[in-house]
Amino acid sequence: MTEDKTPLIQIEGVSKSFGPLHVLDRVDLDVYAGEVVCIIGPSGSGKSTLLRCVNHLEQPDEGWVKVDGEMIGVEVRNDRLVELPPAELTRQRTEVGMVFQSFNLFGHMTVLENIIESPVQVLRESKAKALEHARQLLEWVRLEGKENTYPRQLSGGQQQRAAIARALAMRPKVMLFDEPTSALDPETVGEVLSVMRRLASEGLTMMVVTHEIDFARDVADRVAFMDGGDIIEQGTPAEVLDNPREERTRQFLSRVVNTNQG
Numbered sequence: 001m002t003e004d005k006t007p008l009i010q011i012e013g014v015s016k017s018f019g020p021l022h023v024l025d026r027v028d029l030d031v032y033a034g035e036v037v038c039i040i041g042p043s044g045s046g047k048s049t050l051l052r053c054v055n056h057l058e059q060p061d062e063g064w065v066k067v068d069g070e071m072i073g074v075e076v077r078n079d080r081l082v083e084l085p086p087a088e089l090t091r092q093r094t095e096v097g098m099v100f101q102s103f104n105l106f107g108h109m110t111v112l113e114n115i116i117e118s119p120v121q122v123l124r125e126s127k128a129k130a131l132e133h134a135r136q137l138l139e140w141v142r143l144e145g146k147e148n149t150y151p152r153q154l155s156g157g158q159q160q161r162a163a164i165a166r167a168l169a170m171r172p173k174v175m176l177f178d179e180p181t182s183a184l185d186p187e188t189v190g191e192v193l194s195v196m197r198r199l200a201s202e203g204l205t206m207m208v209v210t211h212e213i214d215f216a217r218d219v220a221d222r223v224a225f226m227d228g229g230d231i232i233e234q235g236t237p238a239e240v241l242d243n244p245r246e247e248r249t250r251q252f253l254s255r256v257v258n259t260n261q262g
């Protein structure tokens with residue numbers, strides 16, 4: 001990690017409320033190129049909302065997010081932040097791939113159609129080029145032979161690997177994963193984590209919300225613990241997972257480890 005470089009993802013003072021519920025409270029986080037940052041924390045602490053602010057699925061009430069130096073979803077006009085036009089926002093979103101807890105595939109399209117849809121429609125890639133890339137990606141996520149299969153015919157783990165291929169087809173600068181294995185049967189969790197490990201080892205910049213503490217320990221460059229809408233502590237996996245400074249982190253970890261073992 002090179003601290004003197006500009007972060008690829010900059011989250012600065014981001015706050016978000018839903019009505020009276022304060023979900024994010026002036027969150028700051030920098031993620032550098034090639035880093036994997038795992039975000040852990042109790043249910044409702046704001047982890048998903050933070051990820052959703054990074055690709056502007058949610059608009060922060062205060063603060064801003066930059067990806068590769070570019071403000072996400074907004075621009076400064078007359079000293080005020082105003083929403084970007086929809087076409088600009090769509091272009092920006094192509095640079096931030098996201099994989100959700102439940103599989104974001106279109107059920108009426110085959111796996112191959114799912115993967116080429118956005119490159120052809122949004123990036124205006126030729127169908128031939130998009131198909132070639134999609135076949136490479138399917139091989140990469142070990143779904144070769146499933147091109148013409150519909151999502152409902154796949155296991156949850158296979159669907160999630162197809163969703164990863166679909167996100168990668170847009171050649172994103174960063175990938176966000178929101179609890180990508182928590183809706184899966186235990187036997188398919190490992191297949192998805194192994195694809196994510198390979199992505200990390202290839203140097204992709206990733207933010208991963210996860211309860212998979214062993215994955216975070218092995219793969220993360222940095223772990224951030226969130227509670228009550230803020231990052232309470234962050235550091236290397238050894239620092240945060242094995243020697244947490246904060247009592248709240250300690251208590252959370254003992255609950256998660258017990259649940260995972262139980």
Ligand SMILES: Nc1ncnc2c1ncn2[C@@H]1O[C@H](COP(=O)(O)OP(=O)(O)OP(=O)(O)O)[C@@H](O)[C@H]1O
Pocket residue numbers: 018021023041042043044045046047048049050
């Ligand atoms: N669109 C929304 N409208 C209203 N409330 C919302 C919305 N999105 C999230 N919330 C609320 O904000 C709080 C934080 O949600 P968030 O999903 O960010 O937490 P989380 O840490 O990811 O939790 P989990 O681990 O359970 O997914 C929760 O109380 C949730 O119900």
